[in-house]
Amino acid sequence: MDNASAVITRTAGTSRRANRSERSYTLRYHTTAGGGRIDMPENMVDWLYGLQHFGIKLGLDNIQALLDVLDRPERNYRTVHIAGTNGKGSVAAMLDAMLAAAGKRSGLFTSPHLVRPNERIRLLGTDIDDRELNRRLAAMRDIIEAARVDGTLAAHPSFFEVITATALEAFRQHKMDVAVLEVGLGGRLDATNAVAADVGVVVSIGLDHVKTLGPTIEKIAAEKAGIVKPGMRVISGVVQAEARRVLRDACERAGAECIDARERFALELGDAKEFTLRGKHGTYSDLRVALLGPHQIDNARVAVAAFELVMECFGEAAHEDTVREGLARVRWAGRLQWIDRGAGQPRMLLDGAHNPAGIRCIAEHLNDQPLGDDAVLLFGATSGKPLDELLKPLAAHCRTVVVGRPPVECGLDPQEVAAAAKPFFERVEAAPDTAEALSLATAIAGDGGTIFVTGSLYLVGEVLGLLEHRQVPGPVAM
Template sequence: MSSFPVKPESLFFCPSCPISIPVTTYSETLDYLFSLHRFGIKLGLESISDILDRLGNPQRRYPTLHVAGTNGKGSSSAMVASILQASGYRVGLYTSPHLMDFRERIRVQGADISEEAVCALIEEIRQRANPQTTLTFFEFTTALAFWHFSHQQVDIAVVEVGMGGRFDATNVLDPIGVLITGIALDHEAYLGDSLQKIAQEKAGIITQKAPVVLGLMPENIIQIFETQARKWQAPCFRMGQEFSIVETGATTFTYQGPRWTIPGLQTNLLGRHQMMNATNALAVLETAVDGTFPISQSAIRTGLLNVRWRGRLEVVHRDPLLIVDGAHNLAGAQVLFDFLHAQIHDGPGRRLILVVGMMRDKNLQGFLRIFLPIVDQLILTQPRMERAASVAELEQAVDRKDLVPCLLADSWEAVCRAKDIANPSDVICVTGSLFLVGEVLNRLTQPGSPT
């Protein structure tokens, strides 16, 4: 876009320059990428900055929006991208983790990066990388996304933080706007064991003069972000203050911002929390984007109705109602509980069958305890991940004496058991981990799989 100021270091950009011919198959390329998991999580910007320098800093060739938050950042990112796309712009979207296919992480115009591009670009990154520098899986993937967006000549990219913010590999951007959706306890081993510590980490993505949009959060947490914003002369816009939501129905709302007032909005993503996410998305578009990339009310309505974000309150079957949701922390569990509680009350005699699999480092007992008051049948399972809690560990976390859980380590077997015991009016919910949800969705989409 001509309205985006070109930086000196991006003047040499040649979008027509050929990419390397891949020398490995897609499967072999993924094997290489996933082997980088052995280097674990490395918080710091030295390695990602080095490889991006060697690639000519592709992330500086297009404007970006940076999105962080414990919950809701993926949905909000998808909404922002969908609205921008409906406005006629070429949009890149980088999110994590993926559910079924690695390529989901990197999208342009809603389309996953191609297998050919994954192979070619990763080969080129490997050739340019410093052999003395070790890149983690997420660092390599982040470089791949920024490099792909450059080759695809996007007008703007929406980038979701992987974890935290300050030392996350995505924090090499000079964004035109920042959205922080909310703060809750998660990844405490890396980010800290209090909301204040986690907020300090996420505040690290605030940068010079870029508008900062803050979702609902306690006042003492807001102050942490406002302090950082003042340091960088960045204007702050807070939900409930500079912008707000007025719920006008179970699924409709009005957005009220500094300049925009847009009534009768809807999103096709289920749950009241998605109306809140949409409000945050609209706030960052109004305050950080609209001056450079004009956005019409028509595009907003279209974008919200067309957005897709799989694995979050996703209905995959009816009669019985089968829902998959990637909630994995206490805040996410509470949102899911509210939705399920309403579903149970909507149908007399309707039972809830809960299928749960989680990572070992999560708050197993606290997560399960939220659902125990409304669960009729509990099936415990185990995603195929080294970090996954065993069904025995999950069973120990169940503290309702009259509830005897069914233990089935195989996730597909667990889902099939739930469907076997369900009546047509019942609700089955698969939750506890995005990895579990991805496994189940993958099986459901295989040709010949029963639905």
């Protein structure tokens, strides 16, 4: 490193029986040749990305041990744990926005990110900034290394375990009243399940990640229901009878309360996409969600039900104005997100739908809000997806598809996807990477045209990164 040397100072107990409260750590930093200190440590996002070689660890022993080392930061605030095949990120964002409108100090943890990992940790409505993320990751690295030396941690935490613990610690340091945690994968063995949440939410159940979670609705529901804890109050947005039964049984075994959002609120649709939720605990009228798509109204019902329960944890009631404000202000990138690229460029619609249920929701929205005859589909998918079920509904809205490769190891070969697309589209093109796919789609759509990007959150993330015209960290499949 030019004119700088890396230094580290650490004081830490070397015995497994050392009192954790007596451990102290100082961050790695750099000194210049003249002896001055640079506050920023080396780029810790590179270190974080390097942890991908540990893979995805499904299990709680390691994250529990790491949270013990940190003295259980999640016990300093209320927590909401949100699982589901589709909609969990939207519900989490809605809940975070309503809590902010209610004057609560709220932290939001979601995954995956689209462009940069800062998106995963939202503090008081704002993504954690680069400086703070760097500093917190440097502190986490030092803590992990010391814990590995003294034997407290049997194995090095994975990317997802590290970012989860970093978020929980950041929420403690910012003195949050409440943290909203989105499950990464499944629920039962996900790192976020190390937290004993006050309120649980299962938004939906569908067939996705079947190699990991199981090939049936019942098996996937059982994995999602793994977030249920004794005494927890659980909001359900699940529609399938077999999945509802699995969730109710899990709640009964744990002594938890299962509350169906559809039973808690009657939904009344009004004009101009406004709606009303009527329940015995309150009526919320003239609501409008900032997120596009009719499915977001169903998600809003689940989010408002969860919001009521969280406010009850504080001994407070949910207010209509607060609900209305939160839903109107919610932001959630990469979900039916329109981008105007300026004069001479086609406009773009991006959505991270990546399973049949998600694609059906998007297709329903496009039935009401058509893209136009010359819209070009920019599509990519990851391994294990039922390509016919993803592509066929989209062919009703785009005659041309350009296939790219999501920038993750499990991204499917564009030629394989293109072959699956040929029975459904008039024109099929394939490009070796996302940059070339975007360039080709732009040329085909032309000035005044439309490009619709979908099939993978990782594809959407890389497109968003390309539109920034500068180097960005990019998506991570964990």
